[in-house]
Amino acid sequence: MKKRVAIVGAGLCGSLLAALLRDRFAVTVIERGPKKRPLFDDVDCATGELNTSINRAEGLGGTTNYWHNALIELDDHDLRKAGIEPRGFAPYYQQAWSFFLSPSELAECNRAWESNRATVERGASTLAHMVLPQARHNAWQLANTRHPGAAIDVVYGHVDRITPGADGAPAQIEVRGKGGVQRVVADHVLVCAGGIGTPIVLARSLGQDDGMCGGYHDHPMAYVAKVKLRPDSKLKAVSCMATRSAEVRAGIIYTNDDLKTVVYLRPAIDMRLGSITGPARYILSDLRNDPFSPRKILRLLGNLEAVREAVLFKTRAGFRGDYYSVLILGEQTPLPTRGVRLARGKRPALNWEVTPAELRSYERGVDAFFAEYADDILERRVLPVGKWDFRNAAHHSGTADQFVARPGDTSLDFFAATQLPGTYVCDGSILRAAGIANSGLTLVALAYRLAELLRA
Numbered sequence: 360m361k362k363r364v365a366i367v368g369a370g371l372c373g374s375l376l377a378a379l380l381r382d383r384f385a386v387t388v389i390e391r392g393p394k395k396r397p398l399f400d401d402v403d404c405a406t407g408e409l410n411t412s413i414n415r416a417e418g419l420g421g422t423t424n425y426w427h428n429a430l431i432e433l434d435d436h437d438l439r440k441a442g443i444e445p446r447g448f449a450p451y452y453q454q455a456w457s458f459f460l461s462p463s464e465l466a467e468c469n470r471a472w473e474s475n476r477a478t479v480e481r482g483a484s485t486l487a488h489m490v491l492p493q494a495r496h497n498a499w500q501l502a503n504t505r506h507p508g509a510a511i512d513v514v515y516g517h518v519d520r521i522t523p524g525a526d527g528a529p530a531q532i533e534v535r536g537k538g539g540v541q542r543v544v545a546d547h548v549l550v551c552a553g554g555i556g557t558p559i560v561l562a563r564s565l566g567q568d569d570g571m572c573g574g575y576h577d578h579p580m581a582y583v584a585k586v587k588l589r590p591d592s593k594l595k596a597v598s599c600m601a602t603r604s605a606e607v608r609a610g611i612i613y614t615n616d617d618l619k620t621v622v623y624l625r626p627a628i629d630m631r632l633g634s635i636t637g638p639a640r641y642i643l644s645d646l647r648n649d650p651f652s653p654r655k656i657l658r659l660l661g662n663l664e665a666v667r668e669a670v671l672f673k674t675r676a677g678f679r680g681d682y683y684s685v686l687i688l689g690e691q692t693p694l695p696t697r698g699v700r701l702a703r704g705k706r707p708a709l710n711w712e713v714t715p716a717e718l719r720s721y722e723r724g725v726d727a728f729f730a731e732y733a734d735d736i737l738e739r740r741v742l743p744v745g746k747w748d749f750r751n752a753a754h755h756s757g758t759a760d761q762f763v764a765r766p767g768d769t770s771l772d773f774f775a776a777t778q779l780p781g782t783y784v785c786d787g788s789i790l791r792a793a794g795i796a797n798s799g800l801t802l803v804a805l806a807y808r809l810a811e812l813l814r815a
C-alpha cells in the first residue's frame with residue numbers, strides 16, 4: 360500500500376507538491392475553501408490595506424488565483440540569508456523556470472537580462488531581473504498539466520491542528536468543514552497554508568494558542584517620486600522589454616545596511632503627484648483582481664490620471680514617453696516582534712509595518728538612484744519621506760522561523776517541523792529572507808526539492 364501524504368493548503372506550493380507526489384504516495388489535499396475567493400477577513404491587521412486589497416486567497420491554486428506570476432531568482436547572498444544553501448540549488452531553480460516557461464522562452468528572457476545588465480549595471484547598483492510570462496497561471500491547473508498522474512483526493516475544510524502519531528503511528532489532521540469536524544489520517548503531513556496560515560496551524564498543533572509567531576518579512580512598496588527622463592535615457596528600454604511570451608522588467612537595486620531597495624519605473628503622463636498618492640494609486644491591479652467592488656470603482660472615477668497611467672503601463676506605450684513614476688520595494692529584516700500574534704478566542708493579527716531603520720535604508724537607496732542617474736533625470740518631484748505610503752506586497756514570509764530550525768540543511772530536515780514528527784513545511788513561512796524578490800519562483804524550486812527528498 361502507498362504511504363499517505365496529506366497536504367494542508369492547495370496554493371502555489373501545495374498544488375505543485377500534490378502533483379509531484381501523486382504517483383509515489385496516496386495524496387490528500389486539504390483546502391479551506393472550494394471557491395476561488397480572496398481572504399479579507401481571516402486575520403486582523405492594524406498596519407493598513409491588508410484586508411482591503413487582495414493579499415491572499417483560498418480555492419484550488421490559493422493566492423495564485425490572483426497573482427501576477429512575476430518570477431525572480433534570489434542571488435546567492437539572499438539565498439544564504441533565506442537559510443537556503445546556494446550550492447546545489449541551481450537545478451531546482453531550473454525546474455522552477457521550466458514549470459512556467461519553455462527552454463526557448465527562457466533563453467529569450469535570459470538574453471534580455473544580459474542586454475539590460477550590459478546597459479545599466481555600473482557598480483553602484485545591481486539589477487533585479489523580473490520575468491512576467493504573458494499567461495497568468497493558476498498553480499493547481501498548471502501543476503496538473505505539467506505533472507499528470509494518479510488521482511489526488513481533495514478535502515475542503517479548515518485545518519485547525521495536526522496531532523502527530525506516537526512511535527511512528529500516522530498523524531491525525533483535524534479539519535473543520537461544512538459537515539462538522541473530520542479527521543484525515545496520514546503518514547506524512549506537508550503544511551503549505553502560506554506565510555500567514557502556516558504559523559497558525561503549527562502553533563495551534565503545539566498547543567500555543569497565545570503568543571507571537573515572529574520573523575515576518577515582506578518587501579513593502581511605495582511610490583516615492585515622479586521624474587522626467589532625457590529622451591535618450593537607457594532607463595526607458597530596460598524598465599520593460601517584451602519577448603514573444605513574457606515581459607522582462609529591470610529594477611535597479613541599492614544595498615544599505617544589508618537591506619535591499621529596488622527602484623522600478625512606471626510610465627506617467629506628467630509630473631503631477633495625484634496618481635501616485637491616495638487610495639487609487641494601485642487601481643489597475645486592485646480592479647483587475649476585484650472588478651466589481653463599488654468602492655474601488657468610485658476611487659477609479661475620482662482619479663482618472665491614475666487610470667490613464669495604468670493603461671500606459673499595461674499597454675507598454677508609456678515606456679516610450681519621458682515621464683515616469685518611481686516605485687520602490689524594500690527588503691525587511693525578520694524581526695521577532697513582527698509577525699502573526701495569536702490570542703485565545705480572538706482572530707490572529709498581523710503587523711508588517713516598516714521600521715524607522717528600514718525606512719532610512721530605503722531613503723538612502725532612493726538618494727543613490729537619483730545620484731547615479733543624475734544625467735538621465737531632467738526633472739524630479741520627490742514625496743517627503745514621511746508621505747511614502749507603503750503597501751504590503753503579499754509575499755508573506757519568515758513566520759515559521761521558530762518551528763523549523765535547520766537553515767542551510769540540504770536534507771529533508773530543512774523542511775521538518777521540529778516538534779511535530781512527520782510534518783514538513785513548504786511555503787513562504789520558511790524563508791528567512793527574500794531580498795526584494797517575489798518569492799514564488801523560489802517557493803516552486805523548494806517544492807521540487809522537497810518532493811525529490813520525499814520520493815527518495
Ligand SMILES: Cc1cc2nc3c(=O)[nH]c(=O)nc-3n(C[C@H](O)[C@H](O)[C@H](O)COP(=O)(O)OP(=O)(O)OC[C@H]3O[C@@H](n4cnc5c(N)ncnc54)[C@H](O)[C@@H]3O)c2cc1C
Binds near residue numbers: 371418428552754
Ligand atoms: C495579488 C497578488 C499578486 C501576487 N503576485 C505575485 C507574483 O507576481 N510573483 C510572486 O512570486 N508572488 C506573487 N504573489 C505572492 C504569491 O501569490 C504567494 O507568495 C504564493 O501564492 C504563496 O504560495 P503558498 O503556497 O505559500 O500560499 P498560497 O498560495 O496563499 O496558498 C495557501 C493555501 O492554503 C489554504 N489555507 C490556509 N490556511 C488553511 C487552513 N488552516 N486549512 C486549510 N487550508 C488553508 C489557503 O486557502 C490557500 O489556498 C502575489 C500575491 C498576491 C496576493
